[in-house]
Amino acid sequence: MRDLKREILPMVEKDLKEIEIALADNLNPYLDLVSDVAGHILFAGGKRLRPLLMVLSARICGYKGNYDKVFSTTFEYLHAATLLHDDLVDGSKLRRGKPVANSIWGNSTAVLVGDFLLARGLSIAAATGKLKVIKVIAGVTESMSQGEIHQLMRKGALDLTEAEYMEIIWRKTAVLFEGACRISAFIANASKREEKAVSGYGYNMGMAFQMADDLLDYTLDTKALGKEVGADLKEGKLTLPVIYALKEADRNDRLRMKAIIQNKNFLVRDFKLLIKLLEKYGGIAYTKDRAKWHIEKAKKTLRIFKPSKTKKVLEYIADYALLRKA
Amino acid sequence: MRDLKREILPMVEKDLKEIEIALADNLNPYLDLVSDVAGHILFAGGKRLRPLLMVLSARICGYKGNYDKVFSTTFEYLHAATLLHDDLVDGSKLRRGKPVANSIWGNSTAVLVGDFLLARGLSIAAATGKLKVIKVIAGVTESMSQGEIHQLMRKGALDLTEAEYMEIIWRKTAVLFEGACRISAFIANASKREEKAVSGYGYNMGMAFQMADDLLDYTLDTKALGKEVGADLKEGKLTLPVIYALKEADRNDRLRMKAIIQNKNFLVRDFKLLIKLLEKYGGIAYTKDRAKWHIEKAKKTLRIFKPSKTKKVLEYIADYALLRKA
Numbered sequence: 001m002r003d004l005k006r007e008i009l010p011m012v013e014k015d016l017k018e019i020e021i022a023l024a025d026n027l028n029p030y031l032d033l034v035s036d037v038a039g040h041i042l043f044a045g046g047k048r049l050r051p052l053l054m055v056l057s058a059r060i061c062g063y064k065g066n067y068d069k070v071f072s073t074t075f076e077y078l079h080a081a082t083l084l085h086d087d088l089v090d091g092s093k094l095r096r097g098k099p100v101a102n103s104i105w106g107n108s109t110a111v112l113v114g115d116f117l118l119a120r121g122l123s124i125a126a127a128t129g130k131l132k133v134i135k136v137i138a139g140v141t142e143s144m145s146q147g148e149i150h151q152l153m154r155k156g157a158l159d160l161t162e163a164e165y166m167e168i169i170w171r172k173t174a175v176l177f178e179g180a181c182r183i184s185a186f187i188a189n190a191s192k193r194e195e196k197a198v199s200g201y202g203y204n205m206g207m208a209f210q211m212a213d214d215l216l217d218y219t220l221d222t223k224a225l226g227k228e229v230g231a232d233l234k235e236g237k238l239t240l241p242v243i244y245a246l247k248e249a250d251r252n253d254r255l256r257m258k259a260i261i262q263n264k265n266f267l268v269r270d271f272k273l274l275i276k277l278l279e280k281y282g283g284i285a286y287t288k289d290r291a292k293w294h295i296e297k298a299k300k301t302l303r304i305f306k307p308s309k310t311k312k313v314l315e316y317i318a319d320y321a322l323l324r325k326a
Numbered sequence: 327m328r329d330l331k332r333e334i335l336p337m338v339e340k341d342l343k344e345i346e347i348a349l350a351d352n353l354n355p356y357l358d359l360v361s362d363v364a365g366h367i368l369f370a371g372g373k374r375l376r377p378l379l380m381v382l383s384a385r386i387c388g389y390k391g392n393y394d395k396v397f398s399t400t401f402e403y404l405h406a407a408t409l410l411h412d413d414l415v416d417g418s419k420l421r422r423g424k425p426v427a428n429s430i431w432g433n434s435t436a437v438l439v440g441d442f443l444l445a446r447g448l449s450i451a452a453a454t455g456k457l458k459v460i461k462v463i464a465g466v467t468e469s470m471s472q473g474e475i476h477q478l479m480r481k482g483a484l485d486l487t488e489a490e491y492m493e494i495i496w497r498k499t500a501v502l503f504e505g506a507c508r509i510s511a512f513i514a515n516a517s518k519r520e521e522k523a524v525s526g527y528g529y530n531m532g533m534a535f536q537m538a539d540d541l542l543d544y545t546l547d548t549k550a551l552g553k554e555v556g557a558d559l560k561e562g563k564l565t566l567p568v569i570y571a572l573k574e575a576d577r578n579d580r581l582r583m584k585a586i587i588q589n590k591n592f593l594v595r596d597f598k599l600l601i602k603l604l605e606k607y608g609g610i611a612y613t614k615d616r617a618k619w620h621i622e623k624a625k626k627t628l629r630i631f632k633p634s635k636t637k638k639v640l641e642y643i644a645d646y647a648l649l650r651k652a
Contacts, residue, residue: 031472033479085437108415111437112475115411118441119467122448126460134452134460141445146357149438153359 004320011313012052015069019051022069023076026124029116037105037113041080044096050075053205053317054180057198060302060310063188071128071187074137075180077121082144082172084114092231125183133183140179147171156236158246158258165240166207169214174206181205197301201314204298209321211291214239218275218284230271234264240290242274245283253277288322295322330646337639338378341395345377348395349402352450355442363431363439367406370422376401379531379643380506383524386628386636387514397454397513400463401506403447408470408498410440415478418557451509459509466505473497482562484584488569492533495540500532507531523627527640530624535647537617540565544601544610556597560590566616568600571609579603614648621648 009016023042029035051072058068087100088107094100102110118141125137151168154160181202185195217232218241232239242261246254257277260270278284298318305311335342349368355361377398384394413426414433420426428436444467451463477494480486507528511521543558544567558565568587572580583603586596604610624644631637 029472031475031479034472034475085441088434088437107433108478109475111411111414111440112471112478114437115440115444115471116468116475118444119464119471123461123464123468126457126464129457131452131455131457131460134457135449138445138449138452142442142449145438145441145445146355146360149357149360149435149442152434152438153357 004316004323008313008316008320011309011316012056015052015055016048018069019048019055019072019076022073023048023051026070026073027077027120033105033109034113034116037084037101037109038080038117040098040101040104041083041095042076044098046076046080046096048076049209049317049321050079050176050180053177053202053314054184056310056314056317057181057201058184058188060305060308060314061185061188061190061194061198063184065187067128068184068187071124071183072180074121074124074183075176077117077124078137078141078144078176081114081117081121082148084110084117086148091235128183128187130186133186136179136183136186140175143171143175147173147175151237154238156262157238158261160238160243162240162243162247165238165243169207169210170203173210173213174203177206177209178203193304197304200301201298201318204294204301205318205321208291208294208298208318211240211287211294212322212324215241215284215287215291218278230266233261233266233271233274236264240287241278241283243283244286245278245281248281248283249277253281291322295319330642330649334639334642334646337635337642338382341378341381342374344395345374345381345398345402348399349374349377352396352399353403353446359431359435360439360442363410363427363435364406364443366424366427366430367409367421368402370424372402372406372422374402375535375643376405376502376506379503379528379640380510382636382640382643383507383527384510384514386631386634386640387511387516387520387524389510389514391513393454394510394513397450397509398506400447400450400509401502403443403450404463404467404470405502407440407443407447408474410436410443412474415474417561454509454513456512459512462505462509462512466501469497469501473499473501477563480564482588483564484572484587486564486569488566488573491564491566491569495533495536496529499536499539500529503532503535504529519630523630526627527624527644530620530627531644531647534617534620534624534644537566537613537620538648538650541567541610541613541617544604556592559587559592559597559600562590566613567604567609569609570612571604571607574607574609575603579607617648621645 027035027038029038054072054075055068083095084101087095088102088110092100093103101113122134122137125134147168147170151172154164178199179202181198182195185198214232217230217239246257249257257274260266260274263270295318299315302311302314353361353364355364380398380401381394409421410427413421414428414436418426419429427439448463451460473494477498480490504525505528507524508521511524540558543556543565572583575583583600586592586600589596621644625641628637628640
């Protein structure tokens, strides 16, 4: 199989380095504690996918300036803010193999540093001097919080439908990818047609990315995942593989699956059985298919751009989103 | 004594009614739960001081449009967002006589609805179409989160100085009052001189307001306060009356005060003794003096405006901030 990561990295090495520097340079807190907590979540091996997509998407829209890296930090700061708040919401213990911030510094500090990162992201967005940038960012933030609340409201709900799942992942994840790409078009003073193309790319990437992420919970071990196996399920988070399999299963298997899902202290043995049932009823395959569909759609929306190295990287990253192992 | 509240209310009745309607009309969540939680904090008898100051301040700067009430909601939404997050941080049980939101809906929902309110505030700020409005709002939000973190970091620190206290209350409280008034000048297309005047009014009002608020913890009973007596102290929050008295007390009394402060389960008897010591060493009087100084300063900055009903209300509100009983 192609090692996409090895193909992509050299193509974006310079961008990633500059994003990394911008992330450290633009945090600007006046308290060391804020640097420490924000640094814990920001510099823990994140993929920088959101800022990278903004930078590449701006480039494919013809952006020639040198503020793209600074502006791109908005999306990593917003992302980090939601991670800080989500870890508290989810009650998870590990993130990227490290203890979550709230377990080290307490819930209060995690909440407030999240607020700071949110505000930092907005300040940087405001520095673009473009009103439509700020409107998109504010809308994205509203949507993300409501997506998380929606997910929380439906925690443990065995009747969650595929449509509702799609609404949730759009709001909580895809909206930020879409926003990053849409804003890149504003920054680049791109045409409406180009804006639509890159936004579509971002939206579809975001949907596929979340589905791929949700799949990892059923396909990886703790070490590769950097968090507990079965964590989604333990939090009562029903994702597409489970939703689909529950719908397709016969009465008997559905009851077996429900029993495992509703038992928060399920054993590894139970979890393995659940995965077998997800496979038996096509939950894994269906989720892969749906994610793949969005990836193909993402690549298709780029058709309006002529061939370039940037276009190739965006296509590779789309493929990688599907194949990634962490 | 003058009943300022009775004098002020008829003068701002129409504004308050319109602010109330705007607050309900501009929330716009797609989930009922968000309305419920946001409504719990938003419609619980808040004084609407921040939006009201924005509206009056815009008016004194000559604003003639009819969007001031809508824009003013930004400041109540931001304020409500910080209340939701702060109640979690403080671990308080009551707010305005009602159970805090996180005790009803859980920490997660409270955090996420806070995020939503923050984002809503920003969206409404963005709708002004004025970049400088958004820059101020983003800066205010950064400052407020850092002020809260600063306070949290210094929880229970008996060596907190007056200067550090001032820095904290500026960041966590005064900055929002100042921002509301500054922005009103932008909305009104006011002169730099007018902007400076109303910002100064807001800043000084905010400082005095927080000091008066901190005093209430040592001068009111639970029923009038709407929260537990001695709540600040139980949270390890050292405020000016205590900071000043600790500095002025003789060795013996300082030790007695410290013993009470460091005992989280102090009895009503201990608390009454502490208040006696605060009075003995002038902590209460000094705080009142400092607050009064800021109120006088707030009123003085309005001198550049010619006499008007609006100016009179702003002056009355300044006086009220000092005398209020809840």
